[in-house]
Amino acid sequence: MTVSSKRFVTKVLASALTVGALSGPVATYAQDFDALINDTIVQIEGLSASQAELHQKLQAAYQEIEKIQDESAEISKAIAEDTRTLKEIEEEIAVLEETIANREQLLEEQARAVQVSNGSANYLNYVASSKSVTDLVGRVDVINRMVSANKDLIQLQIADKEAVETKHAQAVETLEAKEAKQKELETAKVELATQTASQEEAYNQLTNDITLAAAQRDALVAEREQYLEQQRLAYEAQLAQEAAANQASLEASVAAASQATSEAELQAQYNQALAEAQAQDAAIAQAQAEADQAAAEAEQARAYAQQAEAAAQEAEANVGVVQEAAPETLTQEPVEVEQVEPEMAWEPVEETEAPVEETEAVVEEVETEQSWTAVTPEEAQAAREEAERAKAAAAQAEEASQVAQANVQSLISFAEQFIGTPYVWGGKQPGGFDCSGYVYYVFQQVYGINVGGWTGEQQNSGSRIGVGEAQAGDLYFWSNGEGAPYHVALATGNGNYLHAVDFGRPLSYGTVSDYFMPSFAVRVNK
Structure with a gap:
């Protein structure tokens, strides 16, 4: 070797x-952090579920308190009416008592008169002194009527007393029953208010617990990232040492x-x-090939964009050439217009896409097939006017887009000034908002439109869209699938939103997340 x-x-x-x-x-060293973060997320989800359940109970309690207040008000009105009726009865009793007293006095006077003047003898003398049978019968009838009248008067006096006493007893009984019912309602109201206060305290505690858990989760995520960075640096140093040792060993x-x-x-x-x-x-070659392919695709995208822009400019230039050459087309060779076949526009290049399509439409009107003939002055002028209209339409669309963006920015800027406003259930004024009242107020003030005063109306104020499609100025809704949504927020873009949070938490920003994900979004009709 x-x-x-x-x-x-x-x-x-x-x-x-x-x-x-x-x-x-290296990621295995962060598994403890991942477990802690997951535990915190599970804790937040559990607290959020408990908070939502308690929120529904509070809403039901508030409705029950309102119902009791309404019923108590009705009973108070009835008590006032019964009090007036009882007063009238007492006045009637006073009149009847005076009448009864007069009758008793009359009866006593008649009795005394009979006793003083020996009434029985007087009646006999009165009958005996009759001048005829007819006179006798008449005088006996008079005496009978007098005795009967006295008896009727006594019976009437007894009946009047009984009627007055019965009417008075009934009025007192009715009044006492209503007063007892009102006391019962007041007791229930106090008990319900005490229960509601306890639930509000628990709700606020849950809110604080969720805030603390979220802060703990964020701290764990930051600590995990810091830990991973430290581990990466340590491993790089260790690997460098091991590589040097391996090199020496080899x-x-x-x-x-x-x-x-x-x-x-x-x-x-x-x-x-x-x-x-x-x-x-x-x-390494495979990784390099993938990188080269990605770079080639990016370069191709840029080339497509440049080619599309060049095609648009060339098409406009060709239109100009056709205009200038038009008067001479009767005696000179036909002007050939280059056939431009637009490439597929690379999707991210949004600024040149619309103008290229509009210009291509103009080019298609003035270009011909391979057997192209001379262009008349009228056709050249029409092509030029069409190109100008296309440019004007593009400029108008751009201006409309800028105006719409400015309007949305005005809405967001106006809505941001209420950050920190306290939560007030049913509130629709800057002194205190609930979630639907806040949305109602800002749309009313900025756009002058009424989106409805509660979530059930607001969810029908526009077109329903997906949560991922929401843009600044749209509305996020949270729903448990039954009835109207229980929460609404104003989207500000990039998954952020402004909302009147809940009891004990002021109006603030929020972010779409897995543990508090909106159910759907709505684009408001303006």
């Missing part, structure tokens, strides 16, 4: 050992091998090292 062959073997073996050391799974081995008497053993080592080197070369 020659000295050059020995050196080649040394280099090949050193490369093989170095590549083998670099292939070690050189010593080769030096020892040079003294070996068996050429076959050296040849076997050489063949093995050569095979490993060829395998590495093949892997």
Whole structure:
């Protein structure tokens, strides 16, 4: 074996050992961080689920409190009405008592008159002094009527007393029942308010726990990245040392091998090292081929874009040439317009795509097949006007796009000034917002449109789109699949959004994430 062959073997073996050391799974050292991060994410998801469940209970409690307040107000009105009725009854009782007293006084006076004047004898004398039978019958009838009237008066007095007492008792009973019902409602309201306060405290605690868990998760992610970076640097230093040691060891081995008497053993080592080197070369060649292919595709994309732009400019230039040559086409050779077949535009080149398509449309109007004839002045002028209209349409579309972008930016700028506003359930003013009230207010103020005052209306204020399609100015919605969505936010672009968060948390920015993923998005009709 020659000295050059020995050196080649040394280099090949050193490369093989170095590549083998670099292939070690450094990521396995971060598995503890991954487990902690996953545990934190699971904790956040569990807390978020508990928070959502508690939020629904709070909403139900608030509705029950409102119902109790409405019922209590109705009972208060009824109590006031019954109090007025009872007062009227008491006034009626006073009148009846006065009437009864007058009747009793009249009866007493009649009784005293009978006793003083010997009423029975007077009745007999009155009858005995009758002048005729007819007079007798008449006087007896008068006496009977007087006695009957007194009896009727006594019965009427008894009935009036009973009626008044019954009516008064019924009124008092009704009033007492309503007052008892009102006290019962007030007690239930106090108990429900106490329960709600306890749930709000638990909800706020969950919010704090979620915030702390999210901060812990972010800290773990940062610590993991720092750990991986430190490990990478340490491994690079270690591999450099090992590579140097391997190089020295291989050189010593080769030096020892040079003294070996068996050429076959050296040849076997050489063949093995050569095979490993060829395998590495093949892997490197494949990686290089993939890199070259990616570079070629990128270069091809740039070439397509430049070719499309050049085709557009050349087409416009050809239109100009046709215009200038048009008056002479009757006596000169036909002007040949180069046939431009546009290449497929590379997708990322968005700025030149639309103008190229518009210019190609103009070129198709003025170019002909292989048997092209002379272009008339009218056709050249029409082609020029069409090209100008295409440019104007492109400029108008660009201007409209800029205006729309400016309007969205105005919406976002206006919405950002309320960051830090406290959460108020049902709030639709800058003093306090809930999620739907905030969206309602900013769209009303900036665009003058009414998207609805609650999520059930707002989800129908435009076209429903996917969460990944949402842009600045669109709306994110969270729904559990039953009824109206329970939360809404204003998208600001790149997966970020502004929203009135919830009880105990002021209005702030948020980011779309796996543990709090919107259900869908809506592009508002303007």
